[in-house]
Amino acid sequence: MLNPFSARQRARVRAFFGKPANIILVAFCAVLSVLTLYPLILLLLETVTVHAGKEVTSIKLPRGSFTLYSLKNIFATSRFNYSQLTFYQPLFNTLAVALTASLIAILFGGGVAWLITRTNLKCKKFISSVFVFPYIMPAWTLATFWATFFKNVNVGAGTSNGIMAAVFGIYMPEWFVYGYFPISLVLGLHYAPFAYILIGGILRNMDANLEEAATILKTRRWRMMMRITLPIVKPALLSTLLLVFSSAMSAYSVPIFLGSPVRYYVLSTKMMSLINNFPGQGYIIAAVMIIFGVSILAVNQKITGSRKSYTTVTGKSSQISLVNLRGGNWPIAIILTVLMILVAVVPLITFALESVIIKAGDYSLSNMTLDFWIGRNLNYLDQGDSTGILLSAKVLKALGYSLLLAITCSVVAGTSGVLVGYGIVKRRGSKLSTLVSNLSFFPYLMPSLAFGAIYLAMSTRVPGLQGFAVLALIGSVKYLPFASRSGVNAMLQLSGEIEEAAVIVGVPWYKRMIRILFPIQKSSFLSGYLLPMVSCMRELSLFVLLVPTSNTLLTTMLMQYSEKGWAQFGNAINLMIIIVVLLVNFLVNKVTGASIDKGVGG
Amino acid sequence: MKRFLSLALALLMVLCLVPAAMAESVADLAKAAESMTHEELVEKALAEEGTFVVYGNTSRIVTAAENFSALYGIAFEGSNLKDAEIYTKLSTEIEGKSKGADMVMIQDGASLQSIAIANGYLVNFVPASVKANVAEADQNPLIQQFINKxxxxxxxxxxxxxxxxxxxxxxxxxxxxxxxxxxxxxxVNMNFLVMLTNEEWSGKLATAYKNLYGKEIDLGEYPNAGYKWIAEFLGNCVFGNSDTTLAEEVSQETAQGKIGLFVLSKLRSSSVLTENLTVGQYQAAETGVAIEPFSGFMYPMYAMLSSNASRPYTAMLFIEYLMGADGFKPWGKSIGAYSGNAEIAPLEGDLPLADWKASLVMEDPAYILANYEDVYFFVNMFLQ
Incomplete structure (x- = not known):
């Protein structure tokens, strides 16, 4: 047998794989390529394939043949203005919504972050702990709340009045209740905690010496803000902009609730309506969304890459002098507290209320019942289910399934995050490390719905990749970015000597991980487990195409209930999801000290 | 050596094929079972093993399966899914050769033909005991009931x-x-719009136009009166996501002057204030003045066997059950559901199926499939 490699090459390979960090990087490089690039190729194939049903009858070619029909329809059909209405207009709407949402998130989240970290604002504790609520809650929570609160007889179907009109007699105009404005605002509020955590983290760790020097030189406040504070947080601002932009782009449930009554389409809603009849066209929209995601990754890479030195101004310095808000303190605190209650607490109360009334719009005690929660034999309601949700085997089974899925994804993604973090940091600067770092961040930029569509295509080709397996796989891959980010951040804070000491005495690698590295950075690592878990519990778009039945997960069940119009059961389930997520977050925080902000901000 | 190997491989392949060819397909079983009596079906069904799996896009299929399961002591699993979800699951399960549904109840005849029947996912079965009571045209695929909007x-x-x-x-x-x-x-809403563009309905619409305004219709750019009506009707519509919600909304005290085109049976929901609603066709039956030229549309709900059923006889027995009075009860207890079995009359107070059929637009899957793309492109203009 001839060996094509020389002894020296073999020795080099052996030495390379002698380091655990290299093994990890190579393994993850291979696995992630398969899990992100292979599906991408499948998706591209779907865009030029004839699918069963209407495509066969319209194109008049057998199923599975090659066709440019879908591409032509989406991009270049002027008949009935088809491409314009199906693609270009929704694309424009998507970009408008995503851009506005990111600006709102930055202004609101960044502003609050500044108030909390750099001023003597009152009620800081309440505001900062409730501020992350909108991110923990499913995005549609705020959307449905918005619609039920502001709807009135002058807008949309115009059949009934929401609380604003019924109680306060204020009739908001249509642009305020449905369409571009509320979609952008709700998404902006939902992702504001992102900005809060990213920008707040930098403001908190910022070297106060710079500001102190400026103060000594009698620099004015606004000048300090413009010349020192803003430049330092600029990379974080841009990162937030890009992250929120790509998340908002793929949002599905918010535009469905707030857009459809006024015929406002975005790419994600158009894709969902196409994928049933003309799957090829649906897949093309998915591909376009992914191209945007990848471009955003590239831009982000360029910006943060070239500005790296800026963000590392984090030498822990002496006290930061807090800005005295003086007379503005109480008004700002009160406004923010009221806003937080409106955004985070009132929706929960509304859901509770809506889940106990029988006939919509009638809030008298005689119209109330706990049947939707604990009733039995509810056939008189004729709302699909005959048992209250807390007693319904179907709902409890879905709750169990959702929890099991969330735990599985959190364990797989969290553990991978720790390993990837170790590998990337140990081999920092190498090409392999950068590649794995990008690959592990890539799923974040894949729009959930499009990612789901690809895995659907993959599941029909790979035997055994159905049901729980495909859900757990996609969840783990999709949430890996959260875990790998907190893994990298945690490892970056650890000095190399800690591990080296153990290496010298010959402690094997797995023991170093379990006994030394993990315990030191426990709370950071655990945050990497928590975020996938929380995100998974409230995820809809990623799973909606892959669930075996609508009843499989709480979120898909909720979506079905709202489509069927079984509002009370739907509201009860919605509340159940939020309470479970808050409870998990609270418990993990109390027991381990891990928290959401540590995971995102690092 | 090589020759031996290829011979062995060929032999192996043949051996693998034989059991597959020997096992009778569900379609053959169904054909043979069409002459079986009820008792024979029961006997065969009870001899089968495993959980009986049902998919349906009506929520009440689960209630029917529950009653059926209690009657025969057969364990079941019922899922209420959307049409598209059912087709995705059928194709994944049948082509992936994994266990899935035994029986499916579904609407939208055009998709049924072009996806499920064209690819052999679903198999037809007409129980001998009800054959005489089902109209010839409703037997393949078998219509379990009609629903009206x-x-x-x-x-x-x-x-x-x-x-x-x-x-x-x-x-x-x-x-x-x-x-x-x-x-x-x-x-089914899209199917209804497609049907309006055919010769029959566009002609009736043109006549109705003349009857209302006393002059011939001016089509302008529109190919026929159907297209014109679709364009102007959709232009005036507000779109919703659920018929139940639409029924609720139109029934509100504050919804004066509102009209909807939605499923009649949604009036059963406890959250709808039915006293505030008037059903056009009921009023027409009283006054004798019908809405010209239609008062809505009607579509069938089909009941079929899955071609990879692991309990085919149970599925056939269930179809027989659904076609009978007991099996229809979950639907028959409220208005807006009409059994495919002529012996089962609609609920007291509702109109007979024949009256509805005369005043509603019915689906024609062949016409819909042939013209779907054109009308879809056209309708797309008025969706946003």
């Missing part, structure tokens, strides 16, 4: 929209006052 309006206040001609709905005062589930959210 009809004009229903709020009867409160001064400006009650009691229409007598569908062209009234295209007038400016109806702008924003008609609710309809978006045709891209539910296929």
């Amino acid at each position: 009809t004009f229903i309006w709020n009867n409160k206040g001064e400006n009650v929209p009691a229409i007598t001609n569908v062209w009234q709905l295209t007038e400016p005062q109806f702008k924003g006052n008609i609710v309809f589930k978006s045709p891209d959210a539910e296929q």
Whole structure:
């Protein structure tokens, strides 16, 4: 047998794989390529394939043949203005919504972050702990709340009045209740905690010496803000902009609730309506969304890459002098507290209320019942289910399934995050490390719905990749970015000597991980487990195409209930999801000290 | 050596094929079972093992399966899914050769033909015991029941929209006052629009136009009266996501002057204030003045066997059950459901199926498939 490699090459390979960090990087490089690039190729194939049903009858070619029909329809059909209405207009709407949402998130989240970290604002504790609520809650929570609160007889179907009109007699105009404005605002509020955590983290760790020097030189406040504070947080601002932009782009449930009554389409809603009849066209929209995601990754890479030195101004310095808000303190605190209650607490109360009334719009005690929660034999309601949700085997089974899925994804993604973090940091600067770092961040930029569509295509080709397996796989891959980010951040804070000491005495690698590295950075690592878990519990778009039945997960069940119009059961389930997520977050925080902000901000 | 190997491989392949060829397909079993009596079906069904799996796009299929399961002591699993989800699951399961549904109940005849029947996912079966009571045209694929979506309006206040001609709905005062589930959210709604473009309905619409306005219709750019009506009707509509919600909304005290085109049986929901609603066709039956030329549309719900059923006889027995009076009970207890079995009369107070059929637009899957793309492109213009 001839060996094509020389002894020296073999020795080099052996030495390379002698380091655990290299093994990890190579393994993850291979696995992630398969899990992100292979599906991408499948998706591209779907865009030029004839699918069963209407495509066969319209194109008049057998199923599975090659066709440019879908591409032509989406991009270049002027008949009935088809491409314009199906693609270009929704694309424009998507970009408008995503851009506005990111600006709102930055202004609101960044502003609050500044108030909390750099001023003597009152009620800081309440505001900062409730501020992350909108991110923990499913995005549609705020959307449905918005619609039920502001709807009135002058807008949309115009059949009934929401609380604003019924109680306060204020009739908001249509642009305020449905369409571009509320979609952008709700998404902006939902992702504001992102900005809060990213920008707040930098403001908190910022070297106060710079500001102190400026103060000594009698620099004015606004000048300090413009010349020192803003430049330092600029990379974080841009990162937030890009992250929120790509998340908002793929949002599905918010535009469905707030857009459809006024015929406002975005790419994600158009894709969902196409994928049933003309799957090829649906897949093309998915591909376009992914191209945007990848471009955003590239831009982000360029910006943060070239500005790296800026963000590392984090030498822990002496006290930061807090800005005295003086007379503005109480008004700002009160406004923010009221806003937080409106955004985070009132929706929960509304859901509770809506889940106990029988006939919509009638809030008298005689119209109330706990049947939707604990009733039995509810056939008189004729709302699909005959048992209250807390007693319904179907709902409890879905709750169990959702929890099991969330735990599985959190364990797989969290553990991978720790390993990837170790590998990337140990081999920092190498090409392999950068590649794995990008690959592990890539799923974040894949729009959930499009990612789901690809895995659907993959599941029909790979035997055994159905049901729980495909859900757990996609969840783990999709949430890996959260875990790998907190893994990298945690490892970056650890000095190399800690591990080296153990290496010298010959402690094997797995023991170093379990006994030394993990315990030191426990709370950071655990945050990497928590975020996938929380995100998974409230995820809809990623799973909606892959669930075996609508009843499989709480979120898909909720979506079905709202489509069927079984509002009370739907509201009860919605509340159940939020309470479970808050409870998990609270418990993990109390027991381990891990928290959401540590995971995102690092 | 090589020759031996290829021979062995060929032999192996043949051996693998033999059991597959020997096992009778579900279609063959169903054909043979069409002459079986009820007792024979029961005997065969009870001899089968495993959980009986049902998919349906009506929520009440689960209730029917529960009753069926209690009657025969057969364990079941029932899922209420959307049409598209059912087709995705059928194709994944049948082509992936994994265990899936035994029996499926589904609407939207065009998709049924072009996806499920064209690819052999679903198999037809007409039970001998009910064959004589099902119209010939409704036997393949077998129609278990018909469902209607009809004009229903709020009867409160001064400006009650009691229409007598569908062209009234295209007038400016109806702008924003008609609710309809978006045709891209539910296929049967799109099917209805496609049907309006055929010769029969576009002709009837042209006549209705003349009867209302006393002059010939001016088509302008539109190919026929069907297209014109679709364009102007959709232009006045507000789209919803769920028929139940639409029924609820139109029934509100505050919804005066509103009219909807939605499923009649949604009036059963406890959250709908039925006293505020008037069903156009019921009023027509009383006054003798019908809405010209239609008062809504009707579509069938089909019951079929899955071609990879692991309990085929149980599925056949269940279809027989669904076609009988007991099996129809979950639907028959409220208005808006009409059994495919002529012996089962609609609920007291509702109209006979024949009356509805005469005043509603019925689906023709062949026409829909042939013209779907054209009408879809056209309708797409009015969705946003």
